Amino acid sequence: MLGMIKNSLFGSVETWPWQILSKGDKGEVSYEERACEGGKFATVEVTDKPVDEALREAMPKVMKYVGGTNDKGIGMGMTVPISFAVFPSADGSLQKKLKVWFRIPNEFQSNPPAPSDDSIKIEDREGITVYSTPEAQDRWHYFPLLFGSGCGPRLTLPEACPRSGTKPKIVIKQFGGYAKATDYVARAAQLRTTLEGTATCRSDFYFCTGYDPPMKPYGRRNEVWLVKSNE
Numbered sequence: 001m002l003g004m005i006k007n008s009l010f011g012s013v014e015t016w017p018w019q020i021l022s023k024g025d026k027g028e029v030s031y032e033e034r035a036c037e038g039g040k041f042a043t044v045e046v047t048d049k050p051v052d053e054a055l056r057e058a059m060p061k062v063m064k065y066v067g068g069t070n071d072k073g074i075g076m077g078m079t080v081p082i083s084f085a086v087f088p089s090a091d092g093s094l095q096k097k098l099k100v101w102f103r104i105p106n107e108f109q110s111n112p113p114a115p116s117d118d119s120i121k122i123e124d125r126e127g128i129t130v131y132s133t134p135e136a137q138d139r140w141h142y143f144p145l146l147f148g149s150g151c152g153p154r155l156t157l158p159e160a161c162p163r164s165g166t167k168p169k170i171v172i173k174q175f176g177g178y179a180k181a182t183d184y185v186a187r188a189a190q191l192r193t194t195l196e197g198t199a200t201c202r203s204d205f206y207f208c209t210g211y212d213p214p215m216k217p218y219g220r221r222n223e224v225w226l227v228k229s230n231e
Contacts, residue, residue, distance in 0.1 A: 012077035012078070012105070013077060013078045013079075013080060014077065014078070014079050014080075014105055014106065015079070015080055016036055016037070016079055016080065016081060016103050017036070017037040017106075018034040018035060018036040018037065018130075019034065019035045020033065020034055021033040021034065021035055021129070026194065026198055033129065033130070034129065034130045035127060035128075035129050036127055036128050036129070036130055037127050038124070038125045038126045038127040038128075039103055039104065039109050039124070039125065040103075040104045040109055040112050040122055040123070040124055040125075041101045041102060041103050041104065041122070041123050041124075041125050042062055042065055042066070042101075042102045042104060042112070042115065042120055042121070042122055043099060043100060043101055043102070043120070043121050043122075043123050044058040044059075044061050044062055044099070044100045044119055044120055044121075045058075045097070045098070045099045045100075045119075046058045046097065046098055046099075047096060047097040048096050048097070049096055050094075050096055050181065051086055051094045051096075051098055051181040051184075052180050052181050054096070054097070054098050055084065055098060055100070058084070058098065058100045059082070059100060059214075061117055061119060061120055062082065062100055062102045062120065063213075064117070065102075065113075065115050065116075065117065065120050066078065066102065066105075069115070069116045069117065070113035070114060070115055070116055071113055071114040071115075071116065072113040072114075074108075074113055076104070076105050076107070076108050076113070077105050077107075078105070078213070079102065079103040079104070079105050079106075080210075080211040080212075081209035081210055081211045081221075081223065082100065082101065082102050082209065082210055082211075083100070083101040083207045083208065083209040083225070084098045084099060084100040084101065084207065084208055084209075085098060085099045085101070085205050085206070085207055086098050086181075086184065086205065086206060086207075086208055087204065087205045088185075088188070088203070088204075088205070088206070092185055092188075092189055093185065094181055094184075094185060101125070101207075104122070129228075130225055178220065179208070179210065179220075179222040183222070184208045184222075184224055187224045188206055188224045188226065191224055191226055192226065195226070199226075199228055200228070200229040201226040201227060201228055201229055202226070202227040202228070202229050205227070206224060206225060206226050206227060207224070207225035207227070208222070208223070208224055208225075209222065209223045209224075209225060210222050
């Protein structure tokens, strides 16, 4: 636990590498298109629990892994954002499963330390193309996210994840504070409405991302990523 805290607060932080491809506007909403690199990711999957509870189980596992709970005992620093896939039902509510992604820092991409926890998997992912709104942080939220432990069985993420060909495109909505499932659902619905007539997005899953350690009480940054359909 100490290693996790030290790594989060004092370890190096790098951004998931991306290149801005274009910028655009629709009404009052501005976008930038990014090509995000693929690479090796540490992943944790949880099923049969509500998203907020599942995230409290999965996230500490990833944080401990990058903080030194691995076969080399190395604190790797952080790559942001950390993303997790959620799976909406027909009414927009989230199913009881998620999958956390953490991109291994560049220094360790070629030979990542092996996780000590066998519920953490190292997976190779293809790059993705995303659309992002300009940065907007909320600086006055002080409700801590409490972490637990444990993990459910593996689930299969849709084909946007493995390295297998064309990059999926994702559109992003950004917001601040300590985000919960209800926040992500509301932001995803808002973004889908904004994109009507402009883009067709996957309805079976989307990504939620965070850029900050749980100990950071303000200036937090969260995003919803909607995967653009190729159809």
